[in-house]
Amino acid sequence: MSSQGFSPAENRAMELALDTAKLGFRGANPLVGAAVLDATGEVLSIGYHSGAGSPHAEIDALANLRHRISQQQDLSDCTMVVTLEPCNHQGRTGPCAAAIVDAGIGNVIYAAADPTPEATGGGDVLRNAGIGVRSGLLQERALELNHRWFRAKSENRPFTTMHIAQTLDGLIAAPDGTSQWITSAESRQDSHGIRSRVGAIIAGTGTVLADNPRLTARDESGAATKSQPLRVVMGLRDVPEDSAIRGDDGRFMQLRTHDPAEVLRELAERGVGHAMVEGGAAVAGAYLQADLVDELVLYLAPMLLGDGTRSTGDLGIRTLAEASQWRWDNSGGGRTSNLGADLRLHLEPMPHGIPSGRKGL
Ligand SMILES: NC(=O)C1=CN([C@@H]2O[C@H](COP(=O)(O)OP(=O)(O)OC[C@H]3O[C@@H](n4cnc5c(N)ncnc54)[C@H](OP(=O)(O)O)[C@@H]3O)[C@@H](O)[C@H]2O)C=CC1
Ligand SMILES: Nc1c(N[C@@H]2O[C@H](COP(=O)(O)O)[C@@H](O)[C@H]2O)[nH]c(=O)[nH]c1=O
Numbered sequence: 001m002s003s004q005g006f007s008p009a010e011n012r013a014m015e016l017a018l019d020t021a022k023l024g025f026r027g028a029n030p031l032v033g034a035a036v037l038d039a040t041g042e043v044l045s046i047g048y049h050s051g052a053g054s055p056h057a058e059i060d061a062l063a064n065l066r067h068r069i070s071q072q073q074d075l076s077d078c079t080m081v082v083t084l085e086p087c088n089h090q091g092r093t094g095p096c097a098a099a100i101v102d103a104g105i106g107n108v109i110y111a112a113a114d115p116t117p118e119a120t121g122g123g124d125v126l127r128n129a130g131i132g133v134r135s136g137l138l139q140e141r142a143l144e145l146n147h148r149w150f151r152a153k154s155e156n157r158p159f160t161t162m163h164i165a166q167t168l169d170g171l172i173a174a175p176d177g178t179s180q181w182i183t184s185a186e187s188r189q190d191s192h193g194i195r196s197r198v199g200a201i202i203a204g205t206g207t208v209l210a211d212n213p214r215l216t217a218r219d220e221s222g223a224a225t226k227s228q229p230l231r232v233v234m235g236l237r238d239v240p241e242d243s244a245i246r247g248d249d250g251r252f253m254q255l256r257t258h259d260p261a262e263v264l265r266e267l268a269e270r271g272v273g274h275a276m277v278e279g280g281a282a283v284a285g286a287y288l289q290a291d292l293v294d295e296l297v298l299y300l301a302p303m304l305l306g307d308g309t310r311s312t313g314d315l316g317i318r319t320l321a322e323a324s325q326w327r328w329d330n331s332g333g334g335r336t337s338n339l340g341a342d343l344r345l346h347l348e349p350m351p352h353g354i355p356s357g358r359k360g361l
Helices: 008-021 057-066 096-103 122-128 139-145 147-154 185-197 205-211 260-269 281-289
Strands: 033-037 043-048 079-084 107-112 132-135 159-167 171-173 200-204 230-234 252-255 274-279 295-301 326-328 336-339 342-349
Touching: 008 033, 008 043, 008 057, 008 079, 008 107, 008 139, 033 057, 043 057, 057 079, 057 096, 079 139, 096 122, 107 122, 107 139, 122 132, 139 147, 147 159, 159 185, 159 281, 185 274, 185 295, 185 336, 185 342, 200 205, 200 281, 205 230, 205 281, 230 260, 252 260, 260 281, 274 281
Parallel strands: 079 107, 107 132, 159 274, 159 295, 200 230, 200 274, 230 252
Antiparallel strands: 033 043, 033 079, 159 171, 295 342, 326 342, 336 342
8 A cells, every 4th residue: 555545556547547637628627537447456447528518537437448348247346546526416417426336336536526516525425325435646636637727616707718829929910900810720720629619708899899800619611610609808899780799699798897807707607617718918918917817728820020919918027026927738639739830839827836947057
């Protein structure tokens, strides 16, 4: 047994589950990974949650297990290792705790408790069904994996992803306001993928008046994808009646405010679990300055403009020690990738208390 009272095989399985969790996309739900071990500690299957609406990690691991073993096989000496307490609620997918009980799994180890009122209590359901339940294995890492998701939940607001499509010199539009297009078709298709996963997309009146954007989610052929975000404009000026963003599907809303927290509060009340901030500079700056950005997807085009609109407005930072610190995020498609002519950078805010690593020499 290790110092934490878990076997080396259980430790390795939780490491594997934590790595597997990162195959999923961040958003309304946390990243979760799972592994099923037999009595000898051999990994029989793994699973993960690929994003809101798709099967939870435990269900995925059980489905993958069934591909490997017969329906009749006794699983009472198997252990489900999972990075988050199995849920206890019927959302778009069924309660995981009940599925584990039904599968006949004998033991469960989870890393961190699920703090959400709607999902908590899965551990008790398992115990009451006679399953051996232990928790706390690699808990710190599991909490860190979803640190911004836990933060968003505790603040009662949507998990918030920011998109920036910028030049090498950090500009999102030329001096005359033109910006279409800075990034390649491949990058834009990728950001349409984000649009199709979020519940709402936010832009300022400046962007709406400059670009007359549609802000819909579209596939490679330009057709609207099945899932469309609510299109939200923030700012005091009127959005012209003939603006493309209004559309004709009733999924348009203007919030006459400059307060990003107020926008996210309003969206949470409407049941939005994942929001995307598409810009422009003033709005991006406001969300960043308020520390309301949980994930940043930045497309870097090999282009220079020299002058124009900077990617974010003022962040209130006056000295280097106050810099906003970020770190690479290798979940959901990875930390960096080449997209067409561009680079796609994927980051998350540095958790508090972790040194930036830029000291010395
Ligand atoms: N390459 C890219 O990724 C993108 C590029 N762009 C480009 O950016 C340019 C537009 O940038 P920008 O003018 O900054 O546009 P914004 O979309 O940020 O809109 C700014 C306006 O929004 C309102 N507003 C709402 N909230 C705030 C706030 N917290 N602080 C200040 N103002 C707020 C104000 O207008 P009001 O008076 O109405 O209240 C303000 O003038 C365009 O040229 C566009 O093409 C835009 C998006 C993405
Ligand atoms: N210029 C620029 C982007 N600009 C963003 O895309 C919006 C246009 O959306 P739509 O009308 O739906 O196609 C525009 O208003 C701005 O928010 N996006 C990118 O991926 N790459 C780019 O180079």
